[in-house]
Amino acid sequence: MKTLHVNLGPRSYDIHIASGALDTAGEAVKTVCPRAARLFVVTDTNVGPLYAGRVKASLEQAGFAVRVTTLPAGEHTKCVDSLSLLWEDSMSFGLTRTDAVVALGGGVIGDLAGFAAATILRGVDFIQIPTTLLAQVDSSVGGKVAIDLKAGKNLAGAFWQPRLVLMDPDTLNTLPDATLSDGMAEVIKYGCIADRDFFDFLCAHPSRARIMEEIESVLYTCCDIKRSVVEEDERDTGRRMLLNFGHTVGHAFELAGNYEKWTHGQAVAAGMCVAAQLGFGLGVSGGDDSGIRELVELLKAFRLPTRIDCDWNTLVRAVGLDKKSTGDDITMIFLKRMGEAVPVRMKKEDVLRNLEAVFGR
Numbered sequence: 551m552k553t554l555h556v557n558l559g560p561r562s563y564d565i566h567i568a569s570g571a572l573d574t575a576g577e578a579v580k581t582v583c584p585r586a587a588r589l590f591v592v593t594d595t596n597v598g599p600l601y602a603g604r605v606k607a608s609l610e611q612a613g614f615a616v617r618v619t620t621l622p623a624g625e626h627t628k629c630v631d632s633l634s635l636l637w638e639d640s641m642s643f644g645l646t647r648t649d650a651v652v653a654l655g656g657g658v659i660g661d662l663a664g665f666a667a668a669t670i671l672r673g674v675d676f677i678q679i680p681t682t683l684l685a686q687v688d689s690s691v692g693g694k695v696a697i698d699l700k701a702g703k704n705l706a707g708a709f710w711q712p713r714l715v716l717m718d719p720d721t722l723n724t725l726p727d728a729t730l731s732d733g734m735a736e737v738i739k740y741g742c743i744a745d746r747d748f749f750d751f752l753c754a755h756p757s758r759a760r761i762m763e764e765i766e767s768v769l770y771t772c773c774d775i776k777r778s779v780v781e782e783d784e785r786d787t788g789r790r791m792l793l794n795f796g797h798t799v800g801h802a803f804e805l806a807g808n809y810e811k812w813t814h815g816q817a818v819a820a821g822m823c824v825a826a827q828l829g830f831g832l833g834v835s836g837g838d839d840s841g842i843r844e845l846v847e848l849l850k851a852f853r854l855p856t857r858i859d860c861d862w863n864t865l866v867r868a869v870g871l872d873k874k875s876t877g878d879d880i881t882m883i884f885l886k887r888m889g890e891a892v893p894v895r896m897k898k899e900d901v902l903r904n905l906e907a908v909f910g911r
């Protein structure tokens with residue numbers, strides 16, 4: 551087992567990475583929630599049938615009363631109706647302030663159940679058991695919880711740190727290839743922004759099979775990078791913005807595809823390529839463009855797109871570069887070199903001019 555400690559004073563917690571962690575969840579939860587009697591487990595229709603039985607058995611064996619609530623799989627579940635259902639269901643189960651919510655699933659379930667935990671009885675303990683690669687390396691760590699509104703994604707939420715993150719790498723074996731690749735976009739992002747050696751390691755392991763041979767250390771490295779960023783900037787006002795490398799343009803791609811054509815990971819993959827090219831064009835990135843070529847090859851190895859054609863006006867609007875968005879400046883995240891990201895405050899008109907060059911307009 552590998553363990554990391556996220557040091558946030560009274561909101562500190564451990565991340566456990568261990569094959570078989572699902573079957574020892576009960577003892578682990580008991581350690582961090584010694585006063586809890588009831589656990590309200592939230593999962594989805596894909597993950598529940600695969601893993602909820604094992605988790606429930608382990609939690610019950612440790613003495614907890616457990617209710618499992620299963621919601622439909624998919625982003626549309628991250629909505630106010632589901633949140634309201636969880637509020638009511640947890641009350642009918644008799645959850646009290648010393649009990650806890652357990653999220654068993656991908657980022658959708660983690661974000662939704664986390665927001666429920668932040669609001670039930672003005673906040674109860676929360677355990678993350680992430681089962682997608684994206685959730686294991688990103689969304690389960692750092693305490694951002696949210697639901698989507700009609701106006702956009704993640705628009706209602708909170709910072710609510712978990713008491714424990716338990717990840718079992720074996721759960722990744724049941725992920726479809728495309729869902730694993732989505733998570734790989736974020737894994738590759740960590741190499742780009744913070745660790746050249748890790749980026750090189752990924753280049754030397756360019757397939758699902760090769761990554762899975764080293765999965766515990768891949769998860770550890772990614773979570774360690776996220777840990778250090780979150781410890782420094784829990785509330786996302788400074789260094790945490792570096793995690794947005796590839797996301798500004800990526801969000802535009804997601805929006806242009808109505809959140810259906812491109813998954814988050816695919817959009818981020820193509821967004822990282824645009825950001826890397828922009829940084830190079832602007833002279834922020836030193837040296838030659840070999841890092842960009844390596845990034846493109848690595849993304850392709852995981853069947854991630856390196857270029858997405860997007861309607862120009864949508865792109866401009868979504869990146870916040872249109873005249874209606876306030877302020878003249880925008881903070882972009884660029885690579886100083888492969889393995890080191892920097893925030894760069896720029897005039898929007900300069901970003902636009904350089905984006906035109908990248909998109910060949």
Ligand code: NAD
Nearest residue numbers: 596623656657658659681682684685688689694721724725
């Ligand atoms: P997801 O939760 O929808 O999971 C993807 C699919 O995989 C779903 O169909 C799910 O049922 C299925 N699944 C999950 N685990 C499985 C397993 N082990 N075997 C088989 N199928 C499995 O999506 P995601 O990519 O995990 O997360 C995306 C969400 O995360 C988005 O809502 C995004 O906004 C959010 N997110 C949050 C943060 C944060 O910091 N809070 C960061 C990044 C993304």
Ligand code: GLY
Nearest residue numbers: 688692694790793
């Ligand atoms: N996923 C970006 C963040 O946690 O800040």
